Amino acid sequence: MLNGRNIAILAAEGFELAELVEPRKALDAQGAQTRVVSPAKGTVQGWKHFEKADRVAVDVALDEADARDFDALLLPGGVANPDQLRINPKAVRFVRAFFEAGKPVAVICHGPWTLIEADVVRGRTITSWPSLKTDLRNAGANWVDEEVVVDRGLVSSRKPDDIPAFNRRMIEEFGQAGHSGQARAARSAERPGSRPSG
DSSP, rough: OOOOOEEEEEEEEEEEHHHHHHHHHHHTTTTOOOEESSSSSOOOOOOEEEEEEEEOSSSSGGGOOGGGGGGGGEEEEOOOOHHHHOOOHHHHHHHHHHHTTTOOOEEEEEHHHHHHHHOOOOTTEEOOOOOGGGHHHHHEEEEEOOEEEEETTEEEEEEEGGGGHHHHHHHHHSSSSOOOHHHHHHHHHTTTTTOOOO
């Protein structure tokens, strides 16, 4: 279903291991070519809740990554991971480029913090780890407490327990050619005088 699709997985130190490894396995099983993109060098540290877990090899350095080389984007959660990405201008630009190009994006748990910084959630229906509810609403999103939500090419889920449903919908969306609604939503999120950091 995903043969020939190149998928970027953007992660910094402290990502939730299951939220990267399990969706990646599901994508690979469908024939996708997945690449971990990271500001980290060599490997990037995963966590399981509050404890360190496995490290994952970095395939593409963020400094060298170009969203045009990928068909879709996966953003795992973990608290430290998106907190680092959202203050990294290159990461923010990389994420925003997928929305501007109408490419599908899947995000889980705390991952939407980076979407907020990229200013791409305004007018979108999205879910996340509950502690992000106010942040997302303040950024103009319609936050809902559901297992998985799909809105114009944006797939979101709340936590590791949601991964089976998240994977199913992610594969469906990543298998589509493009999402004009994604690009329109990114453009409509722009406000006069506002720019994402970077």
